[in-house]
Amino acid sequence: MKTKFFAAIITALMFVGAANAQTTKIGYTNVDYILNNLPDAKDIENKLKTEKAQYDKLLQDKIATFQAKYEDYQKNGATMSAVIKADREKELQSGQTAIQEFQQNSETALQQKQQQLLAPVLEKIDKTVKDVAKEAGYTYVFNTDAGPGTTPILLVAPDADNISDLVFKKLGVTPPAKTAAATTPAPATAPKK
Numbered sequence: 001m002k003t004k005f006f007a008a009i010i011t012a013l014m015f016v017g018a019a020n021a022q023t024t025k026i027g028y029t030n031v032d033y034i035l036n037n038l039p040d041a042k043d044i045e046n047k048l049k050t051e052k053a054q055y056d057k058l059l060q061d062k063i064a065t066f067q068a069k070y071e072d073y074q075k076n077g078a079t080m081s082a083v084i085k086a087d088r089e090k091e092l093q094s095g096q097t098a099i100q101e102f103q104q105n106s107e108t109a110l111q112q113k114q115q116q117l118l119a120p121v122l123e124k125i126d127k128t129v130k131d132v133a134k135e136a137g138y139t140y141v142f143n144t145d146a147g148p149g150t151t152p153i154l155l156v157a158p159d160a161d162n163i164s165d166l167v168f169k170k171l172g173v174t175p176p177a178k179t180a181a182a183t184t185p186a187p188a189t190a191p192k193k
Helices: 002-023 031-036 039-079 082-136 164-170
Strands: 026-029 140-143
Touching: 026 031, 026 082, 031 082, 031 164, 039 082, 082 140, 082 164
Parallel strands: 026 140
Antiparallel strands: none
16 A cells, blocks of 8 residues: 555656656756856956056066176176175065065956956856846756866756857857857867876
């Protein structure tokens, strides 16, 4: 009796699961692909290039100043008194430390600036993907890009369920021309041995 009861429950659950599967609509997109093809991305890239150029110029100036002091120390070090020589060595060490700190600080500042500039654009993409999914009746939308050097989350999917063009249109951007990489999820690669 218990066996028949459990069999009936399992059968009922299978029918409910099958009914739900028929009403579930799954789509996919690639957020990086959308981001890289938005005009906002080009603006962000230009702003970051400008800021990086400013940091690079200042770094080159610091290096040139340090190099000049170092060459002067090399050239005149033998004739300097012990106190002056020790002072110049200390100055060179602090100059070298300052250059290294500036490099680290400028890299950190650029990363923070990139995150600051990307955050509203990524939020806009996320909202648009959700809006498109709701309007088109998608229950789930997967991002095919799992990150650099990783296997995509979605390995096989029909082109009809790629909502990228719908997202572009909703954002008011003409979708880029189709390429094989843009329309289908990337194939899985074999792990390195």
